Amino acid sequence: MKTFKTVFDILFIMLLCFATLLGTMLLQGGLLVGGEGIDYTFGLGSFTVTFGAMAVYFVFILKTSKKELKTMIDRIYK
Secondary structure: OHHHHHHHHHHHHHHHHHHHHHHHHHOOOOOOOOOOOOOOOOOHHHHHHHHHHHHHHHHHHHHHHHHHHHHHHHHHHO
């Protein structure tokens, strides 16, 4: 259950960051750059590639972190 809470917490924070950035892009930056606005375009292809890369990175980090933590604990307590 603790692992689920940790993963949920991480994904929730990542989702909030993503929503903040996407919201800013969709508002076209008018409030952030003095009212001039920035023309952002949203492409489904690039979004899919970015989301896929983030998923692969997340899986890699989870596997690597768990393995390194186990190695560190073994070194300290054995």
